Amino acid sequence: GESVGLHLPTLSVQEGDNSIINCAYSNSASDYFIWYKQESGKGPQFIIDIRSNMDKRQGQRVTVLLNKTVKHLSLQIAATQPGDSAVYFCAENRGAAGNKLTFGGGTRVLVKP
Amino acid sequence: DVKVTQSSRYLVKRTGEKVFLECVQDMDHENMFWYRQDPGLGLRLIYFSYDVKMKEKGDIPEGYSVSREKKERFSLILESASTNQTSMYLCASSPHEGGKETQYFGPGTRLLVL
Numbered sequence: 001g002e003s004v005g006l007h008l009p010t011l012s013v014q015e016g017d018n019s020i021i022n023c024a025y026s027n028s029a030s031d032y033f034i035w036y037k038q039e040s041g042k043g044p045q046f047i048i049d050i051r052s053n054m055d056k057r058q059g060q061r062v063t064v065l066l067n068k069t070v071k072h073l074s075l076q077i078a079a080t081q082p083g084d085s086a087v088y089f090c091a092e093n094r095g096a097a098g099n100k101l102t103f104g105g106g107t108r109v110l111v112k113p
Numbered sequence: 114d115v116k117v118t119q120s121s122r123y124l125v126k127r128t129g130e131k132v133f134l135e136c137v138q139d140m141d142h143e144n145m146f147w148y149r150q151d152p153g154l155g156l157r158l159i160y161f162s163y164d165v166k167m168k169e170k171g172d173i174p175e176g177y178s179v180s181r182e183k184k185e186r187f188s189l190i191l192e193s194a195s196t197n198q199t200s201m202y203l204c205a206s207s208p209h210e211g212g213k214e215t216q217y218f219g220p221g222t223r224l225l226v227l
Binding site: 034036041042043044045046049089091100101103104105106 | 117146153154155156157158161171203205215216217218219220221
C-alpha cells in the first residue's frame with residue numbers, strides 16, 4: 001500500500017558529525033513534504049519543508065533533499081549537537097483537501113558526546 | 114509564534130468513561146486535527162476539521178467523535194473509553210492557504226485507560 005516510511009529506526013551519531021535521516025514515500029501525487037522533530041514529552045516541532053518543484057532546501061544547519069525519481073526524502077543535520085537528540089518524522093501531503101498529512105514511523109537520533 | 118494548547122498533559126480514566134480532550138489554537142487557523150501517537154506506528158489521523166462545525170473522518174475514527182463549535186477550539190471525545198485507546202493524543206492546526214501549509218502541534222495529552 002501507499003505509505004511514508006523510514007529506513008532506520010535509530011541513528012547514533014557522534015557530536016559534531018553530520019546526520020542523515022532518510023524517508024521513502026510511494027505516492028507520486030505527493031507534492032509537499034515536512035520534517036518534524038519531537039523531543040521527549042513534547043509535540044512535534046516543524047523543522048523544514050519542501051515542495052515538489054524543488055529538490056533541495058536549506059535551513060539553519062539542516063538541509064532537505066527530495067529525489068522524486070526514486071521517491072526519496074532525506075534530512076541532513078550539520079554538526080550534530082546534543083540538543084538534536086530526538087525523534088524525527090517525515091510527513092507528506094498527498095494533495096488531499098484540508099492539508100492532510102501522512103506521517104512516517106519516526107527515526108530516533110541519539111547524539112553521543 | 115503559533116500556540117496550540119491542550120487541556121491536560123496527563124489523564125487517567127476508567128474503561129467506559131466519557132473522555133473529553135480539548136485543544137485551543139490562537140492563530141485563527143481554519144484547519145485543526147487530532148492524532149494519536151503509538152510506539153512504532155507514528156502519528157495516525159483520527160479526525161480533522163476545515164472550519165467551524167465542519168468535521169471529517171481521518172484514518173482511525175472508530176471510537177471517537179469531535180466537536181468544533183468555535184474556530185479556535187477543537188474537542189476530541191471518547192464516548193466510552195477502552196484500554197486500547199491508551200495513547201498519546203496530539204492536536205494540530207494549520208492555516209488554509211492553498212492547502213500546503215505546515216501543521217503546528219500542541220504538547221500532547223497522554224491518556225491512560227484502566
